[in-house]
Amino acid sequence: MVKPLPLEAKLAAFEEALSELVRSEVLFVRLIHQDLVTAGGKRIRPRLVFLASGAVGGAPFELELALAVELLHSATLLHDDLIDEAELRRGKEAAYRRYGNAVSVLSGDFLLSRLLHVVAKTGSLELVEAFAETARVLAEGEVLQFQVAALEDYSLENYERIITAKTAALMALATEGPALLKGLKGAWREALRRFGLLYGQAFQMRDDYLDLMGSPEALGKPVGGDVREGKATLLTLLLMERFPEVRAILKRRGGEAGDLERLRALARESGVAEEVEARIRERALLAAEALDPLPDSPYKEALKDLALAEGKRLA
Amino acid sequence: MVKPLPLEAKLAAFEEALSELVRSEVLFVRLIHQDLVTAGGKRIRPRLVFLASGAVGGAPFELELALAVELLHSATLLHDDLIDEAELRRGKEAAYRRYGNAVSVLSGDFLLSRLLHVVAKTGSLELVEAFAETARVLAEGEVLQFQVAALEDYSLENYERIITAKTAALMALATEGPALLKGLKGAWREALRRFGLLYGQAFQMRDDYLDLMGSPEALGKPVGGDVREGKATLLTLLLMERFPEVRAILKRRGGEAGDLERLRALARESGVAEEVEARIRERALLAAEALDPLPDSPYKEALKDLALAEGKRLA
Numbered sequence: 001m002v003k004p005l006p007l008e009a010k011l012a013a014f015e016e017a018l019s020e021l022v023r024s025e026v027l028f029v030r031l032i033h034q035d036l037v038t039a040g041g042k043r044i045r046p047r048l049v050f051l052a053s054g055a056v057g058g059a060p061f062e063l064e065l066a067l068a069v070e071l072l073h074s075a076t077l078l079h080d081d082l083i084d085e086a087e088l089r090r091g092k093e094a095a096y097r098r099y100g101n102a103v104s105v106l107s108g109d110f111l112l113s114r115l116l117h118v119v120a121k122t123g124s125l126e127l128v129e130a131f132a133e134t135a136r137v138l139a140e141g142e143v144l145q146f147q148v149a150a151l152e153d154y155s156l157e158n159y160e161r162i163i164t165a166k167t168a169a170l171m172a173l174a175t176e177g178p179a180l181l182k183g184l185k186g187a188w189r190e191a192l193r194r195f196g197l198l199y200g201q202a203f204q205m206r207d208d209y210l211d212l213m214g215s216p217e218a219l220g221k222p223v224g225g226d227v228r229e230g231k232a233t234l235l236t237l238l239l240m241e242r243f244p245e246v247r248a249i250l251k252r253r254g255g256e257a258g259d260l261e262r263l264r265a266l267a268r269e270s271g272v273a274e275e276v277e278a279r280i281r282e283r284a285l286l287a288a289e290a291l292d293p294l295p296d297s298p299y300k301e302a303l304k305d306l307a308l309a310e311g312k313r314l315a
Numbered sequence: 316m317v318k319p320l321p322l323e324a325k326l327a328a329f330e331e332a333l334s335e336l337v338r339s340e341v342l343f344v345r346l347i348h349q350d351l352v353t354a355g356g357k358r359i360r361p362r363l364v365f366l367a368s369g370a371v372g373g374a375p376f377e378l379e380l381a382l383a384v385e386l387l388h389s390a391t392l393l394h395d396d397l398i399d400e401a402e403l404r405r406g407k408e409a410a411y412r413r414y415g416n417a418v419s420v421l422s423g424d425f426l427l428s429r430l431l432h433v434v435a436k437t438g439s440l441e442l443v444e445a446f447a448e449t450a451r452v453l454a455e456g457e458v459l460q461f462q463v464a465a466l467e468d469y470s471l472e473n474y475e476r477i478i479t480a481k482t483a484a485l486m487a488l489a490t491e492g493p494a495l496l497k498g499l500k501g502a503w504r505e506a507l508r509r510f511g512l513l514y515g516q517a518f519q520m521r522d523d524y525l526d527l528m529g530s531p532e533a534l535g536k537p538v539g540g541d542v543r544e545g546k547a548t549l550l551t552l553l554l555m556e557r558f559p560e561v562r563a564i565l566k567r568r569g570g571e572a573g574d575l576e577r578l579r580a581l582a583r584e585s586g587v588a589e590e591v592e593a594r595i596r597e598r599a600l601l602a603a604e605a606l607d608p609l610p611d612s613p614y615k616e617a618l619k620d621l622a623l624a625e626g627k628r629l630a
Binding site: 024025026027028029075076079082100101102103105106107109110112113114116117119120123125128129131132133134135136138139140142143144146147150 | 339340341342343344390391394397415416417418420421422424425427428429431432434435438440443444446447448449450451453454455457458459461462465
């Protein structure tokens, strides 16, 4: 009999430790964190940490790593709420609408300070440096996305840079981190890093695809957010190559009646939607294959399944 | 002959290292940092680091500490530009007005990532933890200030908590840091920490005083910013005790014609302005006296002079 994965138990302990870690004496800090931290989310990044740890036979400080990775993600969401001017996030009002931009940004900073605390607890200066580097790449990627939208500097190359920096880099730290903490340096560590990068890219490609082609009911938010912010995605970039009007729609931020429906129709009828789905499946497959150097285990299988699920994720 | 302080040389090396540290491949990140980082400021915090280091006979990694302290300060300014809705900062347009809130917040995050990098370079996990703690206190202090304004929860106790958290804590890290890096644990380290706290409090008290009572020409910005944000200061708190109309003015954010002039006149005529100035001098004197346990040196004298200057600073 295969021993069952203790993943759910680890995730439960994670939730408890997270609540403890972000406790604050300041009321408004607590209110913000009730929304974004304790109200959950899919906890994909902690899941990646625990699975990657399992795949190398268990790593020290995996809980601290999972907390740090999730805190960086949550802080970015808080700093992103302003940026995206997200109408709804996870089906709730964006935090800043209730308490003001100020409190969102500063509560994000509070989370970053707790990240630093929990990373220090691992005693690994190499991990501190890895978080420094990932946070740098992440911040630069977010600014680059804004810059590309502002300058209409649309290209597939910039799209790959953006999804790698703003999403894949942190996923890669989540999966490489356990190997780092275990002191591994060879093929296993490289395999986990590669998996995280490719999985992260597939994940963001899927998110971007759903942002326009998904169902508002499944997503819990209106579609077309990226278009409204002038952000090009793989889908709109490929459409742009064939239909000049798509650039015009992006330029006017989808501001005319029927713009979004027009994009969706073009994507479906031209076959570009299918092509994007195929590219996402391809990236997910590359992610799964990146794990080949690792010994077989239920953890490795679970990571593969996570990646392959990106080919059909609906929310 | 007393050996001259190499302070100016250290500050020049600091500027160079800072420019190098915040270099980015992303154009919009560079634009923001030209404004806020490379365009200077008084560099009070790096100055504190170098002087405190000198006062204990020189500490390892003083440059890295100075960089980290200034980066935390600069990131806070970038995240604060939104909060304060500062019309002008250092006499220039606030960064976010030119490139949007998004870019300010994320460029601040970029600075925080560089802070983490430079702290890791010191190899001191104790310093990482000290920055984690200071960043936590700072973020909570900023949120508390917002909360107090939103709930009109005005009190001298909250005022002391806010100035200690948002300003004095980082000053204390700047002065205690060299002792920490040198591995000191006793009276010298405690003296430097106490100095930083008291100096930081005096500094913020003076800033708040000038925000209403200063001259717009000297400050390079309009007076009354705190009143417009509903932020109580020592001055308005003491006025409130005597004149109920002051609470009403704060409640309406100084929105009626003559409100600011009324507050300034009340402060002058009631003697409250003088009382606040006396309290600032007292706090500065306490800061200077906190240095007593340290051996005499030009560095100690320079720190004392810095503190005592708060009694008369005009900008």
